[in-house]
Amino acid sequence: MTANVVPALEVRNITKQFPGVLANDHISFTLLPGEIHAFLGENGAGKSTLMNILYGLYDPDEGEILINGKLAKIKNPADAIGLGLGMVHQEYALVDTLTVTENIILGTELRKGPVLNAKEASQRVRELSEQYGLAVPPDAIVGDLPVGVQQRVEILKALYRNVNMLILDEPTAVLTPQEADDLFRVMRELADQGKALIFITHKLREVREVADRITVLRRGKVVGDADPKTASEGQLAALMVGRDVVLKVDKTAANPGDVVLKVRNLNLRDDRGLTVLDDVSIDVHAGEVLGIAGVQGNGQTELVEAITGLQALPSGSIELLGKDITNRPPRSITEQGVAYIPEDRKGTGLVLGYSIRDNLVLSTYYKPPFTKGLTFNDPAIDENAKELIATFDVRTPSATTTAGSLSGGNQQKIIVAREFTRKNRLLIASQPTRGIDVGSIEFIHNQIIKQRDAGLAVLLVSAELDEVLALADRVAVMYHGKIVGILPIAEATRERVGLLMAGIQEQPNGK
Amino acid sequence: MANEQQAPAETKKTTEPQPSKRRFGWLNEAIVPLLAILTAVLIGAVIVFVSIPGNKLPTFDLNIYGSRSDWFFSTIPERLRVTLSAFTGLFSGAFGDWTKPSTIPVAISNTLVESTPYILAGLAVAVTFKAGLFNVGAEGQLLMGALGSVAVAAFMPQWFGVASLPAIIHLPAALLAGVIAGGLWGIIPGYLRAKTGAHEVITTIMLNYIALQVMDYLINGVMKDKSATLQRTPFIHENAALPRIISKATDPSLTGGQAYPRLFTTTSSTWDLRIHMGIVLAFLMVGFIWWLMNRTPKGFEIKTVGENPEAARYAGMSITGTVVGAMGLSGALAGLAGTSQVIGLEYNLKAVFSSGLGFDSLAIALLAKSNPIAIVPAALFWGALRTGAGAMQVNTGISINLIQIIQALVIMFIAADQIVRWIYRIKQAEGGKITFNRSWGK
Ligand SMILES: Nc1ncnc2c1ncn2[C@@H]1O[C@H](COP(=O)(O)OP(=O)(O)OP(=O)(O)O)[C@@H](O)[C@H]1O
Ligand SMILES: [Mg+2]
Numbered sequence: 001m002t003a004n005v006v007p008a009l010e011v012r013n014i015t016k017q018f019p020g021v022l023a024n025d026h027i028s029f030t031l032l033p034g035e036i037h038a039f040l041g042e043n044g045a046g047k048s049t050l051m052n053i054l055y056g057l058y059d060p061d062e063g064e065i066l067i068n069g070k071l072a073k074i075k076n077p078a079d080a081i082g083l084g085l086g087m088v089h090q091e092y093a094l095v096d097t098l099t100v101t102e103n104i105i106l107g108t109e110l111r112k113g114p115v116l117n118a119k120e121a122s123q124r125v126r127e128l129s130e131q132y133g134l135a136v137p138p139d140a141i142v143g144d145l146p147v148g149v150q151q152r153v154e155i156l157k158a159l160y161r162n163v164n165m166l167i168l169d170e171p172t173a174v175l176t177p178q179e180a181d182d183l184f185r186v187m188r189e190l191a192d193q194g195k196a197l198i199f200i201t202h203k204l205r206e207v208r209e210v211a212d213r214i215t216v217l218r219r220g221k222v223v224g225d226a227d228p229k230t231a232s233e234g235q236l237a238a239l240m241v242g243r244d245v246v247l248k249v250d251k252t253a254a255n256p257g258d259v260v261l262k263v264r265n266l267n268l269r270d271d272r273g274l275t276v277l278d279d280v281s282i283d284v285h286a287g288e289v290l291g292i293a294g295v296q297g298n299g300q301t302e303l304v305e306a307i308t309g310l311q312a313l314p315s316g317s318i319e320l321l322g323k324d325i326t327n328r329p330p331r332s333i334t335e336q337g338v339a340y341i342p343e344d345r346k347g348t349g350l351v352l353g354y355s356i357r358d359n360l361v362l363s364t365y366y367k368p369p370f371t372k373g374l375t376f377n378d379p380a381i382d383e384n385a386k387e388l389i390a391t392f393d394v395r396t397p398s399a400t401t402t403a404g405s406l407s408g409g410n411q412q413k414i415i416v417a418r419e420f421t422r423k424n425r426l427l428i429a430s431q432p433t434r435g436i437d438v439g440s441i442e443f444i445h446n447q448i449i450k451q452r453d454a455g456l457a458v459l460l461v462s463a464e465l466d467e468v469l470a471l472a473d474r475v476a477v478m479y480h481g482k483i484v485g486i487l488p489i490a491e492a493t494r495e496r497v498g499l500l501m502a503g504i505q506e507q508p509n510g511k
Numbered sequence: 512m513a514n515e516q517q518a519p520a521e522t523k524k525t526t527e528p529q530p531s532k533r534r535f536g537w538l539n540e541a542i543v544p545l546l547a548i549l550t551a552v553l554i555g556a557v558i559v560f561v562s563i564p565g566n567k568l569p570t571f572d573l574n575i576y577g578s579r580s581d582w583f584f585s586t587i588p589e590r591l592r593v594t595l596s597a598f599t600g601l602f603s604g605a606f607g608d609w610t611k612p613s614t615i616p617v618a619i620s621n622t623l624v625e626s627t628p629y630i631l632a633g634l635a636v637a638v639t640f641k642a643g644l645f646n647v648g649a650e651g652q653l654l655m656g657a658l659g660s661v662a663v664a665a666f667m668p669q670w671f672g673v674a675s676l677p678a679i680i681h682l683p684a685a686l687l688a689g690v691i692a693g694g695l696w697g698i699i700p701g702y703l704r705a706k707t708g709a710h711e712v713i714t715t716i717m718l719n720y721i722a723l724q725v726m727d728y729l730i731n732g733v734m735k736d737k738s739a740t741l742q743r744t745p746f747i748h749e750n751a752a753l754p755r756i757i758s759k760a761t762d763p764s765l766t767g768g769q770a771y772p773r774l775f776t777t778t779s780s781t782w783d784l785r786i787h788m789g790i791v792l793a794f795l796m797v798g799f800i801w802w803l804m805n806r807t808p809k810g811f812e813i814k815t816v817g818e819n820p821e822a823a824r825y826a827g828m829s830i831t832g833t834v835v836g837a838m839g840l841s842g843a844l845a846g847l848a849g850t851s852q853v854i855g856l857e858y859n860l861k862a863v864f865s866s867g868l869g870f871d872s873l874a875i876a877l878l879a880k881s882n883p884i885a886i887v888p889a890a891l892f893w894g895a896l897r898t899g900a901g902a903m904q905v906n907t908g909i910s911i912n913l914i915q916i917i918q919a920l921v922i923m924f925i926a927a928d929q930i931v932r933w934i935y936r937i938k939q940a941e942g943g944k945i946t947f948n949r950s951w952g953k
Contacts, residue, residue, distance in 0.1 A: 353819075
C-alpha cells in the first residue's frame with residue numbers, strides 16, 4: 001500500500017442493482033502488483049457480481065475502473081483479457097474432449113501460414129507451466145483429468161494470454177485439501193513474479209494462509225479491511241456477518257437410541273469395472289450423527305445415492321427401521337422418512353429456473369395440503385414458502401424469485417428448509433456447507449444438531465474434516481470404497497482420521 | 512438472525528416486488544417473437560422489391576424473377592406499388608378485402624379453418640418441448656389420428672351391422688379413436704426413449720414414414736372407396752361429423768349421400784363458411800393444457816423433468832412415466848388435429864392429406880416458446896400466411912414461395928434470437944448467460 005506504486009487495478013464507486021437487490025453499492029478498492037488480495041463476505045454479499053463486472057460480464061450502473069492508472073472500458077471478457085485481466089470461474093469453461101494444450105490455445109492459435117503451429121504452441125505451454133510451477137500433462141484429454149488439474153489448465157489459459165491480474169472466484173470449493181495447498185503454492189509463485197491476484201473464498205483459514213490483504217463486503221458495501229497477519233478468524237467472521245459468530249458447534253453428548261439405518265455388505269462397480277463400494281456396512285442410530293470422512297471420490301456419493309434409491313445396487317441390503325428399502329424407488333424411500341441434502345446443490349437439489357416457492361415443495365407438491373383434488377392449492381404453497389423463508393432466514397426479494405439468482409448460501413437454505421420440515425426419521429446430509437459463508441454454516445450446523453437432538457438418525461458426509469469432527473458422534477472413514485475405520489468422536493483425532501483417509505491402516509499394536 | 516442494524520434493509524427488500532418484470536412479463540416474453548416476425552416480413556418485402564417482374568402486373572407467372580429485361584427496367588415507384596400490393600393481397604386473402612365487406616367472413620373463416628390443426632399440433636409439440644423432448648413425430652401421430660377417426664367414422668355402423676349409429680355415440684367414438692391412435696403413436700417413441708434411450712428425434716422420424724405407409728396401404732386397400740376414382744376412403748357418416756358452425760345445406764349427391772350437420776343454416780353465400788367445431792375443440796385443448804401445465808402436479812412433473820431431470824429424479828418423480836405420459840399426450844393432441852381435419856373439414860381421408868402440418872407445428876411451438884396460450888396467435892399467424900398466400904399469388908403474381916421464405920426467416924430468427932436482440936439492441940436479462948435447462952422451445 002505504498003503511495004508511489006501505481007495500482008494494477010483501481011475500482012471506484014462500482015454500483016450494480018438487480019431487481020430487488022442492490023448487489024454492489026459504491027465499491028472502491030485497489031489491487032497492487034504482486035499482492036494476493038482476498039475478498040470475504042457472506043453469501044450474496046456481491047463478490048461474484050463485482051468480479052463479473054471487472055471481467056466484463058455485467059455492466060455496472062455506476063462507477064469506474066482504472067487499469068494501471070488509466071480509465072478502462074470493459075464491455076466483455078475479451079476487453080478484460082486485452083487489458084491484462086483474467087478470471088477463473090468456479091465452473092470451468094474447458095472443452096472436455098480436447099487436450100490440455102488445445103484448450104489453452106483455443107482462440108489464440110499460433111499459425112504457420114494456414115496451419116496450426118502445434119509444436120510451438122505446446123512449447124509455450126510447457127514454458128509457462130515450468131515458470132509458475134503449474135504442472136500439467138500437455139497432451140492429456142481434459143475430461144480425464146481431476147478437478148485440481150483442470151483448474152491449473154484454466155489458470156494457464158489466462159497466463160497464456162499474458163494477463164497480469166487474475167481473479168479466482170472460490171477456487172478451493174471443489175478441491176481436496178491437498179489440491180488446495182498446491183493451488184496456494186502456485187498463487188504465491190504468481191504473486192512473487194509480479195502478478196496481482198484476487199482471491200475469493202469462504203474458508204477463513206485459507207485467507208489467513210495466503211492473502212496479503214483482505215477486503216470484507218457485506219450487503220454490497222465494503223465494510224472494512226483486515227490484515228491477515230493480525231486478524232483472528234473470529235474477528236473476520238464478525239466483520240463479514242455483522243455480529244459474533246460461534247465458529248465452534250455447540251452440542252451436548254449424543255443420546256443414541258435404536259438402529260434406524262442398517263446398511264449391509266454393499267458392493268458396486270462402475271462402468272469400467274472398478275470397485276466403487278467395497279463391502280460397506282454401517283449402522284446409524286436414532287439421536288446420533290455418523291460422520292463419513294474421506295477424500296472426495298472414495299465412494300461416498302454412491303453410498304448415499306444407494307441409500308436414497310438413486311443408485312441401483314447389485315448386492316447388499318439396506319434397512320430403514322427394520323424395513324427393507326434396497327433398490328426401492330426414491331419417492332417411496334422419501335415417504336418413509338428420509339431427508340436428503342444432496343452434494344450437488346445446483347444440479348440435483350434445486351430446479352434453478354423455478355421460483356423459491358416451487359422449489360420448497362419439490363418433493364411434496366403432490367400431497368395435501370399442496371394439492372387438493374386435481375389441482376394445486378396455491379394458498380397453502382404460498383403460506384409454506386412464506387413460513388419457511390422466515391424460519392430459515394432465506395435472503396430474497398420475494399418468494400417468486402428464481403432459485404438460480406440466489407447466492408449459494410441461500411440456495412442451500414432452501415434445500416435445508418424443504419428437507420428438514422418433513423416428518424423424518426433419517427437425515428442424510430452430503431457436503432451440506434460447501435461454498436457457504438460462516439454465518440450460514442453456523443445456522444446449518446445448528447439445524448443438523450437440532451434434528452439429532454429431536455431423535456433423528458443423521459448420516460453426514462463431508463470432505464471437510466473439520467466439519468465431520470465438529471458434528472459427528474462417530475466417525476467412519478472411507479477409502480477406495482471401503483469403510484477403513486469407525487471411531488467414536490473422543491478417539492477421532494485429526495491425525496488418526498487423516499491417516500485413515502490417506503489409506504494408511506492402523507496396526508493392531510498401535511502405531 | 513438479522514440484527515437491528517440490518518433489519519430496515521431487510522424489510523425494504525422483502526416488500527419490493529419486481530414491478531417491471533411482473534406487469535409486463537408477457538410482453539418481455541413476446542418481444543423477440545414479434546420482432547422476429549416483423550424482421551422476416553420486412554426482409555420478405557425487400558425480396559419482393561428487388562425481384563419483381565415490374566411492368567407485367569397482374570400476372571399469373573409463377574416465376575418470381577420474371578424475365579430479365581422486365582426486371583431491369585422496372586422503376587422504383589412501380590416496385591413499391593407491387594411490393595405493397597403483395598402485402599395487401601396477403602392481408603385480404605387472410606382477412607378479406609375490407610373495401611368489400613362481403614369477402615370478410617369467408618376469408619376469416621378460411622384462416623381459422625387453416626389454423627385449427629396448427630393450434631392442436633402446435634400444442635402437441637409444445638407439451639414435449641416442456642418435457643425436454645423434441646417430438647418430430649406430430650406428422651405421423653396426426654396421420655394415425657386421422658386414420659383412427661376415419662375408420663370409426665366411416666365404418667363403425669358396418670361393424671355392428673346397422674345403417675347408422677346415433678350421433679351421441681358415433682361422434683365421441685370417432686373423436687376417441689383418433690385421440691387414442693395418435694396417442695399410441697406418441698407412446699411408442701416415448702417408451703423407447705425412457706426404457707432404451709433411443710432418441711425420440713430418430714424414432715419419431717421413422718414412425719412418420721411408417722404412418723405414411725400404413726395410411727397408403729389402408730387407403731388403397733381395405734379402406735378404399737371402391738366407387739371413387741381418387742385414392743380415398745368413403746365419406747364418413749353424417750352422425751360422426753363435427754358440425755360446421757354456419758353454412759349452406761350441403762348437396763348429398765356430392766358427399767356420398769351424407770347430409771353433414773351445421774349449427775346454423777344460411778342461404779347467403781357471404782355466410783357459407785367452412786369453419787367447424789374443430790376450432791372450439793382446439794380452444795378447449797388450449798385451456799386444458801394451460802391448466803394441466805400450470806395448475807396440476809402432473810404438469811409440474813412434466814416441466815421439472817424438462818428443466819432438470821436430475822432434480823426430478825431426486826424429488827421422487829418418475830422420469831419414465833413422465834416421458835411416456837408427455838409423449839402420449841402429445842400424440843393424442845396431434846391425433847386430435849388429424850381427427851378434426853377428417854371429421855370436421857374433409858369428411859374423408861385422401862392420400863394427400865397432411866401436407867406438412869406436423870412439421871409446421873414445430874415452428875409454431877418454437878414461435879410460441881411452448882406457451883399454450885401463445886400457441887393461438889402463433890397458429891393464427893401461420894394460418895393467415897397460408898390462407899393469404901393463395902390470394903396474393905392470384906392478385907400480384909408473386910410466388911407463394913414468398914410465404915415460405917417469410918416462414919423460414921421467422922423460424923431462423925426465433926432459433927437464433929441473438930440476431931434479433933442484436934438488431935433491436937434488446938438486452939438479455941443479466942444472468943441469462945447461465946443456461947439452466949437443456950430443453951427446447953423456450
Ligand atoms: N443475475 C442475477 N439476477 C438477479 N439477482 C442476482 C443475479 N446475480 C446475483 N444476484 C443477486 O445479487 C446479490 C449478490 O450476489 P453474488 O453472486 O455477487 O454474491 P456472492 O457474494 O458472490 O455470494 P456467494 O458467496 O454465495 O457466491 C445476491 O443477492 C444475488 O441474489
Ligand atoms: Mg459468488
